[in-house]
Amino acid sequence: MKTKILLAEDDPDFGLILKQYLELEDFEVSWFQNPEDIVRLLPTDFPFHMGILDIMMPSIDGFSLAKMILKEKKNFPLLFLTAKNQKIDRLMGLKIGADDYIAKPCDPEELVLRIKNIIKRTRPSYSPQIKIGEYSLDTEKLLLSHHSGNIRLTIREQELLLYLLHHNGTMIKRDDILDTLWETNDYFTGRSLDVFISRLRKYFINDPAIKIQSLRGIGFEVDFPVT
Template identity: 30%
Template structure:
């Protein structure tokens, strides 16, 4: 049974969220602020965290940063009362996987939780090999013929997504939705920036290349 940490200073929201999550078969752990959430995380195994931004003692930004430092693989869903673009961008930059704006439909929250857990489990279940290159999702490391690199989270997720299905074309919109989340409101050209960085990192690696499909998006081609 997956365990979800729900951190929100509003007791009514915590109760509502936990009620629906338990109805879907999840165990829940509650915290009224970021410090309580860190204690709860240290005390028991947590599979996913739902974090409110505006909390006393330690807010959602600081909590997100600390949880991501402690566990790069932990799925993080952030809640915000305003839903402003800058908040979403900041959350994603700190490592959030998805966003939900208050007031929200509890059923939508449970769907997003289920989707995040599924995405995480599929990714965490295996490594991907491209010739002599291995992508290890448990450590976010890429091992090539000559070195081992630890990539920033979004760069790794982007490369891993392309590498899972070599030859498949992904549009920018599909990559944004899968890696930055459904509520990402920034410029989808951020995908181009991350692709450029990946190409620069692996320019001397012959095992694969990332190709631009004009008018569509990107695909990864493995060397034969």
């Protein structure tokens, strides 16, 4: 599955060069010169795996944009672009949730290496197509297919499904799921998790071999016949 990168860079020349180089490296890049366009996307499913944000942008600076993104999309990996001689508050960036910094104009090979390291740390490796019993999951299209029909998953539904698949055949603690995917653990997120689990059970109802069993007071145990 291609890594989908959100690029916020107001410099038209540097942004175009960066987009073209990353696409040659087989990344899928959505380039925005106006960060306000990104803010308008936040209420949607936001189909990106990480973001590259220029710190100095005229309408919304990179730090402010990062705060807006992370408020809606917790755990979203971010790499900041800084000017060569720019003094930045790295501590502020780390508090916001920066995964890395790189000075521009940057060495393209170094940038690609930093991106790959971020992805390796934050995202498990899955093939684009996963066979789950009688179902097929297209992770690029967020599409769960069965001969009875297709279901378009939300990003959070797919994240939860992939997390369960990653821990297939083991006991999974509720707290671990909430801490990893929701980054918080309270009554309301716990109820939200229950809703998502119920949805997944409903989606897989046509294959009795697929089991998502609740363990009272502990979490879940799943059995996915994956091939």
